[in-house]
Amino acid sequence: MRILSEAHFEELPAYYRGKVRENYDLPDGRRIIISTDRLSAFDRILTCIPYKGQVLTQTARYWFEATKDICPNHVLDYPDPNVVIGKRLDILPVEIVVRGYLAGTTGTSILTLYKAGERTMYGMTLPDGMRDNQVLPEPIITPTSKEFDGGHDEPLTPGEIVSKGLLTKEQWETLSRYALALFARGQEMAAKRGLILVDTKYEFGTDEHGTIILADEIHTPDSSRYWIAESYPDSFEKGLRPASFDKDFVRAWVAERCNPYTDEIPEIPVELVEETSRVYIKAYEAITGATFVPDDSAATPRDRIRNNLAAYF
Incomplete structure (x- = not known):
């Protein structure tokens, strides 16, 4: 299996290692972002998934190019299939999640809050009598605080975002307009591929001029929930979760065998890792309509990236 477990190159400056991405800040204001194959869950790295x-990177590239008329994004170049050169931004302290359905499993998801009896959340009110996975009257934004120090994200209302000084009123209005337009484009394009874009998260930052720019990734299998459209009507009537790109084989396997937050992670079977890789590739092909072509042009992915980034050393 060809795996990129790390991408630390001493020749590149200002190194920062994230859970999944390796980052380097160049003196001229550009940032090199390398997506490794690491799989993060339970606040730790579980394993690596070939070609993840x-x-x-290539799914986000597809969407960045398809939405660049809606709002500016951080992309400057793609010197390698795992690498994007982007503008270095100051990330805004609010995470923007757009939802089109009453769905989700996290503590901040609208379905979790709804099942707990809450009807007023994120500055809006939902009616009684809604069912799991029901389409919302219109897509909504459910913003949360973005805790950079490892704390827990907390739900916010638009009024709180402005009153707490997290964003100005103008910034919030711009982010809202961008996010809803991006989501509408995503749903429209996904529908043509037989998919439902259920919800997604966006990350925005500002450049040296204060311009709001879309950063990180967009509409990837990791940042978004997709359902297979043809499975939705029957699943909804039966109260079941619609078919999706279920990449959580590894997460579920680990959780069944230990406390993943405190215990040593057991050795994960190769077959499980390979199946997860196939799901990621299937998701890419379903979302973009393109055939996935792995770049095996060098002895290892790391060697290929080193060659392609030589100009930046």
Whole structure:
């Protein structure tokens, strides 16, 4: 298996290692972002999934190019299938999640809050009597605080975002307009591929001029929930979750065998890793309509990236 487990190159400046991405800040204001194949869950790295980094980078590339008329994004160049050169931004302290359905499993998801009896959340009110996975009257934004120090994200209302000084009123209005337009484009394009874009998260930052710019990734299998459209009507009537790109084989396998937050992670079977890789590739092909072509042009993915980034050393 060809795996990119790390991409630390001493020849590149200002190194920062994230859970999945390796980052380097160049003196001229550009940032090199390398997507590895690491799989993060339970606040730790579980394993590596072959071609995951290439899938995520190329899926985001597809969407960045398809939405650049809606709002500016951070992309400057793609010197390698796992690498994007982007503008270095100051990330805004609010995470923007757009939802089109009453769905989700996290503590901040509208379905979790709804099942707990809450009807007023994120500055809006939902009616009684809604069912799991029901389409919302219109897509909504459910913003949360973005805790950079490892704390827990907390739900916010638009009024709180402005009153707490997290964003100005103008910034919030711009982010809202961008996010809803991006989501509408995503749903429209996904529908043509037989998919439902259920919800997604966006990350925005500002450049040296204060311009709001879309950063990180967009509409990838890691940042978004997709359902297979033809499965939705029957699944909804039966109260079941619609078919999706279920990449959580590894997460579920680990959780069944230990406390993943405190215990040593057991050795994960190769077959499970390979199946997860196939799901990522299937998701890329379903979302973009393109055939996934792995770049095996060098002895290892790391060697290929080193060659392609030589100009930046």
